[in-house]
Amino acid sequence: MSNFEATSISLDEIRSTAREMYDGGWRLVTQTAVDRGDKRFELLYHYDKDLVEKHFRVSFTQGTIVPSISDIYFAALLVENENRDLFGLEYDGLVLDFNRSFYLEEAGDPMTAPFCKISTFTKPKVEV
Amino acid sequence: MTRSIIPFGPQHPVLPEPLHLKLALEDETVVEAVPALGYVHRGLEGLATRRDYSQMVYVVERVCGICSCIHAMCYCNCIEKLMSIEVPRRAQFLRVIWSELHRAHSHLLWLGLFADSFGFESLFMALWRVRERVMDINEATAGNRVIVSTNIIGGVRRDLSREQMNSILKDIAIMEKELKNLYDTMMNDYSVKKRTVGKGVLSKEQAHALGAAGPTLRGSGWAQDARQLAYEAFDELNFAPVVETDGDCYSRTKVRFREVFQSFDLVRQAIGKIPEGELAAKVKGNPEGEITFRVEQPRGELFYYVRCDGSNFPERVRIRTPTFANIPPLLAILPGAQLADVPVITLTIDPCISCTER
Numbered sequence: 001m002s003n004f005e006a007t008s009i010s011l012d013e014i015r016s017t018a019r020e021m022y023d024g025g026w027r028l029v030t031q032t033a034v035d036r037g038d039k040r041f042e043l044l045y046h047y048d049k050d051l052v053e054k055h056f057r058v059s060f061t062q063g064t065i066v067p068s069i070s071d072i073y074f075a076a077l078l079v080e081n082e083n084r085d086l087f088g089l090e091y092d093g094l095v096l097d098f099n100r101s102f103y104l105e106e107a108g109d110p111m112t113a114p115f116c117k118i119s120t121f122t123k124p125k126v127e128v
Numbered sequence: 129m130t131r132s133i134i135p136f137g138p139q140h141p142v143l144p145e146p147l148h149l150k151l152a153l154e155d156e157t158v159v160e161a162v163p164a165l166g167y168v169h170r171g172l173e174g175l176a177t178r179r180d181y182s183q184m185v186y187v188v189e190r191v192c193g194i195c196s197c198i199h200a201m202c203y204c205n206c207i208e209k210l211m212s213i214e215v216p217r218r219a220q221f222l223r224v225i226w227s228e229l230h231r232a233h234s235h236l237l238w239l240g241l242f243a244d245s246f247g248f249e250s251l252f253m254a255l256w257r258v259r260e261r262v263m264d265i266n267e268a269t270a271g272n273r274v275i276v277s278t279n280i281i282g283g284v285r286r287d288l289s290r291e292q293m294n295s296i297l298k299d300i301a302i303m304e305k306e307l308k309n310l311y312d313t314m315m316n317d318y319s320v321k322k323r324t325v326g327k328g329v330l331s332k333e334q335a336h337a338l339g340a341a342g343p344t345l346r347g348s349g350w351a352q353d354a355r356q357l358a359y360e361a362f363d364e365l366n367f368a369p370v371v372e373t374d375g376d377c378y379s380r381t382k383v384r385f386r387e388v389f390q391s392f393d394l395v396r397q398a399i400g401k402i403p404e405g406e407l408a409a410k411v412k413g414n415p416e417g418e419i420t421f422r423v424e425q426p427r428g429e430l431f432y433y434v435r436c437d438g439s440n441f442p443e444r445v446r447i448r449t450p451t452f453a454n455i456p457p458l459l460a461i462l463p464g465a466q467l468a469d470v471p472v473i474t475l476t477i478d479p480c481i482s483c484t485e486r
Contacts, residue, residue: 004419028339030448032433044433046420046448051357053420075339075456078163079448086174096162103166103485 006044006055011066014045017056018069021047026054028073031080033087041087045069068093078102129154134467138167142245142471145481149474153467161462163455169485176445181207181415182281184442191447192483193274194234195425198227200279202423203445205359206434207281210415218405219283220360224398225296226269226276227360227423228391232303233262234426235384235391238478242381243314245475246323251314258306261299268292283408293399300392311385315378324377328461328473331375338460341453342428343387344477347380349373354424365397380476387426414438425450427478449483 009017021028029046036042039062047054060066068091070076081102083089091097131152138146146167152160172191176184188203189196201223208215236259243251263273269292270276278284288296314320330340335348345352346369353369355362370386372379416438422431428450435444454477465473 004417022337025336027336029429029431030446030452032444032446034435034444046431046433051352051354053422055420073339074337074460075453078452078455101166103169 004055006057009056009058011058011060011064014056014058015067015069015072018045018072021054022072025049028069028075029053031076031083033083033089035087039063041089043083043089062088063090065090065092067091068095070095131159136470136474140471142241142475143479144241145479147474147479147481149462149470151462151467151470156467158462158465158467158470161459163459165481165485167485168482172486173445173447176442178441180440181436181442182411184445185279185281186277188445188447189275189277189279191486192425192449192480194237194480195227195230195427195430195483196274197223197230197276197279198423198425198430199447200277201227201360202421202430202432203434204279204281205423206419206421206432207415207436209419209421210417210434210436211281211411211413213282213409213411215283215409216406217361217403218287219407221398221402222284222286222288222407223279224361224365225288225395225402226266226278228394228398229262229265230276231424231426232388232391232395233259233266234478235388236262238384238426238475239314239381239388242472242475243320245471246319248317248320251310254310258303258310261303265296265299268295280408282411283406285408287407293402297396297399300395304389304392307385307388315382315385320381321378323469323472324381324476325374327377327469328465328476329374329376330457330461332373334460335375335457338457339453340428340457341450342425342478343370343380343383344428344450344454344457346370347372347383347476348375352429354422354429357422359421359423361398361401364401365394367394377472377476384478414440415442427451427480427483428453447486449480449486451477451480451484454479455484 026047026049029048032044034042043058045056080091081098085100085102134151136149137143138148148164150162151158185200188199191199240252240255266276267273270278278286330348332349335345351369351371370383372382415436418435420433431448433446437443458477
């Protein structure tokens with residue numbers, strides 16, 4: 001059975017929490033964006049100190065601008081740009097904004113997954 | 129002074145994978161480095177939501193070619209914990225044996241490539257010759273040299289006979305002897321020291337603040353290794369994280385070389401303590417809930433977040449690989465370096481771009 005626990009925080013608390021964690025000597029492991037459907041998203045912040053993990057959860061709807069923590073934790077730079085590419089999330093205050101060309105062609109259309117649909121198919125059997 | 133921008137990669141003689149850095153230079157000195165990724169992004173996290181949770185083992189094995197079985201081990205642990213599956217003890221020891229063999233061959237691969245990056249061709253070939261012996265063990269025990277597909281949800285699909293274990297022990301003894309000579313050659317060589325000592329220094333504070341992982345973190349003085357979490361059979365094995373304190377390219381090289389010996393020691397301990405028993409537990413039903421799990425990959429801490437809703441398909445699989453964590457430290461240590469040192473410094477984070485982009 002999982003003993004995963006994440007503390008729920010509001011959008012306004014993201015930066016103050018990150019600052020508190022940074023000052024307390026916690027390392028940012030990563031962020032996880034979760035598409036909960038119906039235009040609802042969750043963003044999890046994972047921190048670590050001496051191999052102990054701490055998680056924070058923020059819930060919001062599509063189109064909400066999320067405050068970036070990349071000026072506090074430079075390591076957040078990559079994951080926030082990745083979330084911009086793959087989940088269409090918007091961040092305010094990114095220290096280096098790739099403008100949705102982090103993984104994607106600079107000249108191409110921005111792929112705003114999950115709106116970009118991935119599909120798999122099975123080839124029909126060909127009778128010989 | 130006028131700045132010039134030059135591309136480093138994605139095609140470069142020292143890079144086995146397509147990493148692209150845009151380097152801003154003043155004369156021959158780097159003043160800024162900006163990464164440009166996306167050459168091998170495959171959308172594997174997206175694919176996770178469209179594959180049965182047991183099929184995903186094969187997908188995560190292909191996140192990284194070099195440490196395939198460690199990805200699978202981490203993912204399996206997530207599902208097993210969510211489903212309260214008790215993995216047989218023998219299977220846990222077998223997972224440790226294959227994962228430590230993976231670490232050894234990954235580090236030997238890197239050490240060879242690193243020697244090649246500053247033109248030490250004979251050392252490159254000598255290190256890869258030793259690595260071949262590990263690849264032969266993989267092939268003999270798992271059927272494949274690189275994608276060692278031994279992990280399944282609930283345990284492992286292959287066993288090791290006593291003869292196979294004895295043969296591994298014999299090979300390890302030979303490799304240790306060969307590597308001892310190569311260690312002295314590499315770490316005391318004038319040219320190697322000239323190219324690595326004092327280059328690309330990552331301070332202890334920087335390493336922590338920038339979220340470094342694995343040998344990049346331990347080379348800067350942090351004794352943190354995810355194996356200390358005592359997953360699988362590591363609770364019964366004695367080891368201490370390999371730590372160096374200078375934070376330069378030489379330190380990171382030394383950490384990796386010493387970790388090869390440590391991996392051989394862990395394999396020897398695991399073979400000495402492995403109990404008899406089943407290889408896998410029965411799996412029934414579907415996983416539900418959310419979980420995080422961390423293991424130590426050759427390049428550092430590998431982090432998985434898995435969320436399942438009780439159906440066949442995971443709702444979200446998030447994979448944070450160690451190279452993803454080590455790119456911000458790389459961007460911090462490149463400014464101030466000479467252009468000629470960029471390939472050497474970049475290689476010392478052991479970049480795995482296939483992992484990073486997934």
